[in-house]
Amino acid sequence: MTSATDVLNAAKAKGLMIATAESCTGGMVFAGLTDIAGSSAVMERGFVTYTNDAKREMLGVSEATLDAVGAVSEEVAKEMAEGALKHSKANIAVSITGIAGPGGSEHKPEGRVCFGITRKTETVTETVEFNAIGRENVREAARNHAFKLLIDAISTF
Template identity: 70%
Template sequence: MTVSDVLDRAKAQQVMIATAESCTGGLVAAALTDIPGSSAVVERGFVTYTNTAKQQMLGVSGETLAAHGAVSEEVAREMAEGAIRHSDAQLAVSVTGIAGPGGSEFKPEGRVCFGLAAEGLTTRAETVDFGALGRGKVRIAARDHALDLLSQGLFNLAQI
């Protein structure tokens, strides 16, 4: 499904979208807003690169950050849910990861965690290891995966 298809489906379903991004730095919101007419469904985007920003803008718990680190499904879940709480959107996707260079044995370069929250649905979180593709390629792969998740979220909302 293309970005235009995601926007068309959201418009048809009258669903507003929010993004909560860390390692992608706004690439998901940019991909959505590159399409004319996207203002009908893109409610807002949060770029929360630091832990402080995640806490202040999205309400991510300091305890969750301390226990699991910013690159975790737990934080991705709280980011997506926070984007719903702090917006007028009904669907939100979150992205937090290690684009590189660097990483560690436990959180290698290319590991990205995603969250998908929607009104009336259980929040979903998942981790994808894209590998050490290089910073730019990891960020693009994460953007594309987040857009796919939005498509899946719209499909799930249509089933309610």
């Protein structure tokens, strides 16, 4: 498993700054990274955008996208990551939007989390089905997956 220390060390080695845009994790990725002393060398800023209004106002997520596909979608994860990069001085940004639970629906079940990872030249998105493993476990798994996405993206920078 990729740790926060791994992410920070890799970013420091390449001289990169990181931004996060989080919804269902409520800032857990940023907190996990900034729990480590010296993280200010690579952590630029974090956006916690729990509501659709926050996603629009802070990150520039399109109302049309939210209306068409909803907040839990790869399209919104893409716009969140790109918005975090645009509204920061970071080189790389990760985003998370999903349904931690309890609840969900037939079309968007509990445990579905969409991720975005972006650099100025490329944005990649993916959806992970963590399933109904409980709110705390979904959020923790999403945080850990974001660490992995960051380390993978940093290694190819």
